[in-house]
Amino acid sequence: MLTQDNQNEVVILMAEDDDGHAELVRMNFIEAGIHNRILRFHDGQEVLDFFFAETTGRPAYQPGRHYLMLLDIRMPRVDGVTVLEKIKNTPHLKQMPIIMLTTTDDPQEVERCHQLGCNVYVTKPVKFKAFAETLRRLGLFLMVIQVPELNQ
Amino acid sequence: MRSEEPVRKLQQADAHSLSEQRYQAFVQNSSEGIWCLELDAPIDIKACPEDQINRLYLDAYVIECNDALARMLGFEHREQVMGLRMGDLMPRLSSGNVDLLQEFICSGYRIIERESRELSRDAQVMVFMGSLTGVVQDGSLCRIWGVKRDITKEKQADTLREALLASLKEKTHEMESLLYVTSHDLRTPLVNIQGFSQRVEKACSDLIHILEGEPGPDCLREKILAIASEQLPVFLYYITTSINKMDMLITALLRISRLGRSDLNPVILNMNKLVGEVIRVMKIQADEAGVVFHVAKLPRCRGDASEINQVFTNLIDNAIKYRNIEKPLIVRITGELSRTDAVYCVADNGCGISPEHQEKIWTMFYRLNPRSAVAGEGVGLTLARRIIQRHGGRIWLESRPGEGCRFFISLPAAGA
Numbered sequence: 001m002l003t004q005d006n007q008n009e010v011v012i013l014m015a016e017d018d019d020g021h022a023e024l025v026r027m028n029f030i031e032a033g034i035h036n037r038i039l040r041f042h043d044g045q046e047v048l049d050f051f052f053a054e055t056t057g058r059p060a061y062q063p064g065r066h067y068l069m070l071l072d073i074r075m076p077r078v079d080g081v082t083v084l085e086k087i088k089n090t091p092h093l094k095q096m097p098i099i100m101l102t103t104t105d106d107p108q109e110v111e112r113c114h115q116l117g118c119n120v121y122v123t124k125p126v127k128f129k130a131f132a133e134t135l136r137r138l139g140l141f142l143m144v145i146q147v148p149e150l151n152q
Numbered sequence: 153m154r155s156e157e158p159v160r161k162l163q164q165a166d167a168h169s170l171s172e173q174r175y176q177a178f179v180q181n182s183s184e185g186i187w188c189l190e191l192d193a194p195i196d197i198k199a200c201p202e203d204q205i206n207r208l209y210l211d212a213y214v215i216e217c218n219d220a221l222a223r224m225l226g227f228e229h230r231e232q233v234m235g236l237r238m239g240d241l242m243p244r245l246s247s248g249n250v251d252l253l254q255e256f257i258c259s260g261y262r263i264i265e266r267e268s269r270e271l272s273r274d275a276q277v278m279v280f281m282g283s284l285t286g287v288v289q290d291g292s293l294c295r296i297w298g299v300k301r302d303i304t305k306e307k308q309a310d311t312l313r314e315a316l317l318a319s320l321k322e323k324t325h326e327m328e329s330l331l332y333v334t335s336h337d338l339r340t341p342l343v344n345i346q347g348f349s350q351r352v353e354k355a356c357s358d359l360i361h362i363l364e365g366e367p368g369p370d371c372l373r374e375k376i377l378a379i380a381s382e383q384l385p386v387f388l389y390y391i392t393t394s395i396n397k398m399d400m401l402i403t404a405l406l407r408i409s410r411l412g413r414s415d416l417n418p419v420i421l422n423m424n425k426l427v428g429e430v431i432r433v434m435k436i437q438a439d440e441a442g443v444v445f446h447v448a449k450l451p452r453c454r455g456d457a458s459e460i461n462q463v464f465t466n467l468i469d470n471a472i473k474y475r476n477i478e479k480p481l482i483v484r485i486t487g488e489l490s491r492t493d494a495v496y497c498v499a500d501n502g503c504g505i506s507p508e509h510q511e512k513i514w515t516m517f518y519r520l521n522p523r524s525a526v527a528g529e530g531v532g533l534t535l536a537r538r539i540i541q542r543h544g545g546r547i548w549l550e551s552r553p554g555e556g557c558r559f560f561i562s563l564p565a566a567g568a
Contacts, residue, residue: 020344020390027351074336076518077509103339106332124343 012135013050013069015041015083016101017076021124025070025101032132044078047071048086051093063092068135071118073102073109081112088117099135185221185282185300187214189238194292201257204293205250212238212296224280224302226272242270261286261293268300279307322541329516330405337517338401341394348387348394355383401517404531408516411538416456418543420566423450423496426457427485430464434472441472443481450487452566453494459539460563463547464498466532467559471500476554493545494565501556510549 012029016022022040029038041047047069051061061067069087073080080100087093099120100113110121120134179186192211195204214236222230225241242249248269256263263284272278282300286293362375424447431438431445438445453460468483475481479501487496505513512518514537517530540547543563551557 018340018344020348020394021340023386023390024344024347024351074340102336103343104332104335106335124339125346 008066010036010066010068012036012038013041013047013067014038015044015047015070015075015080016072017042017074018072021072028132029135032135034132034135043075044080044083047083048078051087051090067096069096069098070101071098073100073104073113081109081116084113084116084118179216179218182218182299183220183301185224185280185298185302186216186218187221187233187298187300188216189213189296189298190215191294194289194294196292197261197288198291201254204257205253208253209237209239209244214241215295221300224272224278224300225270226274226276240271242268256284256286256296261288261296267303278302278304280304330409333405333516338398341398341401344390344394345398348390351387352384352391355379355387400529404517404529408531408535408538411459411535411542416459416542418454418456421453421455421457421460423452423487423494426461427464430461430468434465434468437469437472441475441481443472443475443483446482446484448484448486450485450496451489451494453496453563454566455543455563456539459542463536463539463561466536467498470532471498471502471557474557475500475502476556489565490562492565493562495560495562497558497560499556499558504553504555504557505549505551506553510551513549 012034014022014025016025026038029035039050041050053060071080071083080102084098084100087096087098094117097119098117099122100118101122101124102109103124105123113121122131122134189208189212191207192213195207195211197204199207214233217230217233219230222228222233225233227233242252244250248267252263252266252268255266261284265281265283268280268282270278270280279302280300281303282298284296284298287295287297359376359379362372362379427447427450431447464485471483472481482501484499485496486499487494489495513533516534537547540561540563545561545563547559547561549557549559
């Protein structure tokens with residue numbers, strides 16, 4: 001059973017197709033003192049299943065929980081920009097903070113993601129200290145002001 | 153007084169002969185082709201345009217023209233053109249000529265600066281820019297005066313320019329996709345190499361730190377063991393797999409970029425022989441997967457043998473890789489002639505591709521399921537498309553998930 005404390009904790013959703021990158025991000029979180037639960041998705045379709053599919057083998061999205069998403073762009077099946085667009089067009093999800101975490105610094109792509117409503121755009125390889133700080137602030141921000149909660 | 157001299161001379165000259173002289177000088181010296189069509193019998197301008205056009209083709213013949221016109225049509229002297237029929241100059245079959253006449257009739261027998269396509273003496277299609285004026289008397293069209301100039305070369309230059317522009321666009325597109333691939337796919341392994349190298353560095357300094365410090369003896373051994381047996385191998389695993397990945401990506405990129413530089417050697421291809429060779433080379437792989445091939449009689453086409461072989465190899469290879477493991481794979485290869493093209497189809501009964509992925513499969517390094525056991529670099533279809541485009545052909549896909557894929561390839565037919 002989840003405790004009240006766990007319920008309020010921000011769950012980090014990591015959409016990243018590359019195992020190495022996922023591992024680097026995970027290790028750096030731990031070093032930066034971020035011990036939140038991380039759910040890993042291997043492509044955009046898995047993220048869409050998490051939020052929109054009715055049956056999925058994964059722990060499905062729980063309304064009322066706080067989520068923060070790290071989103072890679074170039075992924076198989078469904079890319080990150082499509083995921084970003086869908087989430088930002090869904091009223092009960094659009095407040096979820098989204099950090100684009102990707103290998104490209106193409107200005108057009110950065111601009112597009114900002115237009116679609118991503119909160120932060122980070123280019124890999126990341127300066128992990130600064131990145132962890134950004135993440136913590138966003139997570140903290142979310143926990144402090146998120147009243148009422150993300151509602152259905 | 154003196155200035156009136158020429159005037160008087162003019163007046164003295166026979167007015168008719170002077171007019172003729174002026175006409176001859178203008179017409180014969182003109183660099184534009186000048187001509188006049190006379191009709192065997194005048195055409196009633198109230199007749200419907202179709203009838204008038206039929207009459208023009210039946211009754212109109214050249215009664216006047218200059219050497220410029222004759223040269224444009226591939227003759228030496230104007231006399232050789234005299235008497236030619238309308239159909240000899242502006243054949244009905246050549247597109248646009250009937251439309252031009254229709255417009256001439258409907259616009260009151262006057263057309264200014266219009267394009268027409270005509271046949272020269274050696275049956276070459278020529279493009280002209282010209283004007284027509286019809287002479288109408290008592291409600292009937294009696295003759296047509298025309299001027300024109302040869303713009304065939306300009307037209308050819310236009311066509312060439314358009315083709316160059318199209319290929320330039322194609323190249324730009326290629327460059328853009330290359331840029332995209334470089335920024336995304338090539339950086340991915342680099343990020344790992346960089347990140348995990350830093351980890352290795354940190355593990356080393358941790359080791360040094362442990363060895364230099366003075367903790368209890370058991371604890372020391374455990375910590376060193378953890379770093380050497382758990383951390384470092386994992387870090388090195390990611391570094392080496394990323395280096396291999398990088399090597400594979402660069403090799404694939406080079407293959408694609410080399411393709412654009414080698415010369416095509418198009419010959420008439422016996423496609424049954426070519427496909428037979430492809431299947432023979434893939435025999436071991438195909439037998440392992442239990443593939444049944446059905447190859448129909450295939451039309452011949454024009455193409456570079458080794459490149460077209462590559463295309464069919466890639467398609468069959470994909471059919472085997474993405475087969476439905478629940479049923480035996482059947483690959484059908486068929487072909488037919490469609491106008492000037494030979495169209496081939498490679499059909500399988502495999503997994504199929506859903507509509508939203510059908511466009512993406514042509515992009516470099518795109519793989520339907522990169523985590524599956526299926527090995528590949530993700531450039532097979534990119535290469536296939538490049539090759540077919542280089543041949544002036546087309547490759548496309550029809551598929552529904554669960555029902556297999558049908559890849560179509562159109563290439564210039566052998567006779568075309």
